[in-house]
Amino acid sequence: MRARLIDDREATAHLVARLVSDIDSFQGSRMDAPADDEHDPEGPTLAFERSQSQAILGQTRTHLAQIESALGRIDQGSYGTCVTCHQSIPVARLEARPYSTQCVTCAGKARA
Numbered sequence: 001m002r003a004r005l006i007d008d009r010e011a012t013a014h015l016v017a018r019l020v021s022d023i024d025s026f027q028g029s030r031m032d033a034p035a036d037d038e039h040d041p042e043g044p045t046l047a048f049e050r051s052q053s054q055a056i057l058g059q060t061r062t063h064l065a066q067i068e069s070a071l072g073r074i075d076q077g078s079y080g081t082c083v084t085c086h087q088s089i090p091v092a093r094l095e096a097r098p099y100s101t102q103c104v105t106c107a108g109k110a111r112a
């Protein structure tokens with residue numbers, strides 16, 4: 001599971017880096033474009049793509065933080081234990097979501 005999380009962290013960190021550079025390039029092209037969006041047919045599209053990328057970046061960063069915290073719990077020996085009720089998290093759940101911090105019951109309660 002540790003190797004899987006490390007792989008996932010690598011992939012997610014790359015994705016974050018790519019999204020950041022995408023957003024930078026949007027900002028770069030907007031700086032070249034006329035300040036007046038109304039007369040720039042590409043303006044609204046770029047703004048939309050940029051906001052989409054920023055939304056994805058936010059989610060990806062959250063995911064990266066979840067992976068980091070799961071790796072931290074592996075080091076502490078608390079990985080695989082529900083943070084709320086301290087029961088073991090079923091392996092099937094960890095397979096599906098390696099960064100789970102709660103068992104199905106507690107996660108369900110947290111959501112309700």
Ligand SMILES: [Zn+2]
Pocket residue numbers: 082083084085086087102103104105106107
């Ligand atoms: Zn629990």
